[in-house]
Amino acid sequence: MPEQEFKRPSSHNLVELIRLNTYHASKKNIYLLSYSREFDYFTNTLLADEFNLILLYYDLHNSYKIENGASLMMSQFAELFENEHEGIVLGHSFDGYIASQLASILPTINYCVLIDTANTFEAEKYINKHVVRSLFQNLYRQIAIRRDFGYPFSLVRHVVRNLRKPKKEYDHSVRTGAEFFFKNVTFSPIINNCIFFKATRSCMGNKEHGLNWKPYVAGDFDLIDIVADHVTIKAQYDLIASHIVRIIKENN
Numbered sequence: 001m002p003e004q005e006f007k008r009p010s011s012h013n014l015v016e017l018i019r020l021n022t023y024h025a026s027k028k029n030i031y032l033l034s035y036s037r038e039f040d041y042f043t044n045t046l047l048a049d050e051f052n053l054i055l056l057y058y059d060l061h062n063s064y065k066i067e068n069g070a071s072l073m074m075s076q077f078a079e080l081f082e083n084e085h086e087g088i089v090l091g092h093s094f095d096g097y098i099a100s101q102l103a104s105i106l107p108t109i110n111y112c113v114l115i116d117t118a119n120t121f122e123a124e125k126y127i128n129k130h131v132v133r134s135l136f137q138n139l140y141r142q143i144a145i146r147r148d149f150g151y152p153f154s155l156v157r158h159v160v161r162n163l164r165k166p167k168k169e170y171d172h173s174v175r176t177g178a179e180f181f182f183k184n185v186t187f188s189p190i191i192n193n194c195i196f197f198k199a200t201r202s203c204m205g206n207k208e209h210g211l212n213w214k215p216y217v218a219g220d221f222d223l224i225d226i227v228a229d230h231v232t233i234k235a236q237y238d239l240i241a242s243h244i245v246r247i248i249k250e251n252n
Contacts, residue, residue, distance in 0.1 A: 014073045020053040027052050029087030033095040035060035045241035104188035116199040119212045120187045193219035202230040
């Protein structure tokens with residue numbers, strides 16, 4: 001079981017630091033950003049052997065309910081990093097936005113790892129997901145998920161589920177929190193290095209997806225293609241971990 005050590009800032013508890021493995025002062029820290037706490041699978045990869053794994057959880061679905069919640073969340077992240085060593089931040093999809101923001105304001109972050117995160121500086125170039133397009137994109141994604149994870153796929157069940165559009169309170173609050181964050185945070189370029197993992201079957205709708213982050217990175221930029229969908233790329237974390245370890249060792 002992962003070793004969990006909680007560290008909370010004062011005021012509203014929008015962020016938490018959770019250590020996922022035994023801490024060693026001789027190792028670099030890698031901070032895994034997640035609003036859903038879903039990063040335990042990295043504890044079984046090469047990253048757990050080479051780094052101190054630290055989950056950075058943030059309460060996205062409650063942040064918009066607090067006055068200046070977005071800026072408060074970022075300031076609490078900075079507070080947590082006051083006593084932390086230099087290291088690496090990592091985020092998948094929306095978590096990558098938070099990772100890139102931390103990498104733009106904290107000089108102690110020497111690498112930002114983004115896993116199939118849309119470019120926040122060129123948001124208008126990405127497809128707006130309308131109802132019909134979203135249905136087919138979700139269809140493609142569900143087929144890919146079941147192919148990669150070996151689950152059966154039912155087209156009828158998928159169409160019925162999407163047409164019903166069940167709305168869960170938690171999912172709605174996460175979307176609202178994400179919209180609130182984008183409206184209240186000004187993104188800045190990454191001040192050090194970046195490793196970008198691009199899902200080759202991703203439905204991002206931008207031909208330059210991944211490579212378009214390069215102009216907004218002051219240091220080295222590495223782009224690595226992973227044969228997966230935006231969701232099923234999670235099944236490739238062993239491969240992702242090996243690339244991260246290789247690149248960090250090559251540049252140290």
